[in-house]
Amino acid sequence: MSLKQARKIHEEAQETQSVGKDPIAEAKRKDLERRLRENSTFNALADELLKRQEEDENLSPKTITRDKSLLEKARPSLGWRPISEITAMEINDVLQGVVKRGTVDSAYRLRALISRIFRLAIVTGRAETNPADALKEALPSRQSTPRPAITDPEKLGGLLRAIDSFDGQIWIQAAMQLLPMLFQRPGELRQAKWENFDLENRIWTIPDEVMKMRRPHMLPLPSQAVDILNEIRVFTGHSDYAFPSVKSIERPISDGTLNSVLKRLGYTPDEVVPHGFRATASTLLNESGLFNPDAIERQLAHLDRNKVRGVYNRSQYWDERVKMTQWWADYLDKLKKDAGHDPRMGKPSTATSLKSMGAPDWLRKTVREQNASL
Structure with missing residues (x-):
């Protein structure tokens, strides 16, 4: 500090003190x-x-x-x-x-x-x-653009048959089969871990850190989903993830994997995207008139905007959702069976499950016995 600066500070302190303030x-x-x-x-x-x-x-x-x-x-x-x-x-x-x-x-x-x-x-x-x-009113109105989805039953059946014709890794095919069947968000399915599945009681619990709204979500599994998960456990049971990346079992398949499958099957992003299966299920389940719309919303993990009602309804509709998920899986099987073959797919696959594409019977039997003893 220069002498000039010191003198200035000293003078300021004296002025402060002269008016009764502590410098x-x-x-x-x-x-x-x-x-x-x-x-x-x-x-x-x-x-x-x-x-x-x-x-x-x-x-x-x-x-x-x-x-x-x-x-x-x-x-x-x-x-x-x-x-x-x-x-x-x-x-x-x-x-x-x-x-x-x-x-x-x-x-x-x-x-x-x-x-x-x-x-x-x-x-x-x-x-x-x-x-x-x-x-709030200064911004232009947002134009809501729904994600592309197939809601025509016949076209949906053709897509399901196309998925069964996929010739890549069977756990990726399994993810694509489960996506329309369970209609959860793609990220929630991709990141599913084996510890999240209670296959004996047919329950999938999605933890809060994976859910969009940061709240855990439980959903019943239809018998078809349990069969698929048991089949792929032969291949991915050594990983924490049910659907591990091809490059590393320490991380799940990527965001783009499911989109790539649809593209390989000949479907463009303008026709359908993985997230669109939620709209497919919501539309067709509501059109069926068989189920309470609130049960459908609960299965989709949509929160009730009425907070009091939302707290009350959080544990509701489980029995109806169990029936609904099994009905939906059976309905998809019927659509797939009744659908005509999509010419873009070439020769249709004769495989009706993952068994024909999986491990030998002796290995599959051993794994099932080991899983049953856990």
Whole structure:
């Protein structure tokens, strides 16, 4: 420190003392204000929110990565601004920039994230208002685009026959057979572990860390699903995952594997995608008129928007869902049997199960006996 600087600080301290203030206490106050300003920027609060998501909210890594990426769109303009000084106009400029790039859904998600940041600032005393809330109507309407799905029974039967003609790894074929039968999200099926299946009692429990809404989900298994899982256990029972990657048994098949199977079978993404089997099941089960729509929604793991009713219904419809899943599996078998052959597939396969494509009988018998003794 130069002599000139020292004299200036000394003079400031004397002035502070002359008006009845303690120079040391005043210096601490200014230092506190400085640190508070630094911790009150948009960047600081954004980092705090992300940390809470990682440590306290148990969000999936995929969701956290997505939120980090979205916030990067706001940081260049808002990052070092004090949170209490940011206006609705500034936030809107950021959101409209995202919209102009053609990502309306991302703009909606980013607005919700920014709103959460301001709510965090308010509860921690670093802001008094939430300007992001005023922008709910500033964004263009979202056009909901349903995922491509086959809901025509005859065409669905043809697709099921095509899946049975798949000539790749049998556990990948099994995943494709189970996807329309169980109609859960592809990621939930891909990441299924053998420990999640109670084949004796015909129950599949999807743990919370795999579920989209971070809540565990139990669903009954039809007899066809149990047979398929018992068949592939011969091949993948040495892995934690029921459907391990071809490259490593320590991780499940990838996101693109199931899409690739459909493409190999001759189906384009405009016709059907793996996630579309949920819409297929929902549509045809509701059209059947045989089952309570709430039971169908529960099987799909859709949460009731009425929180009180949702808590009450969480354990409901199990007996009906058991009957429904078996009826659905039998219905798919009938569609497959009645369907005409899809010419794009070439000669249809004569295999009706995984047995004709699997291990020798003696090995299969041994494994079944070992599984029964567990």
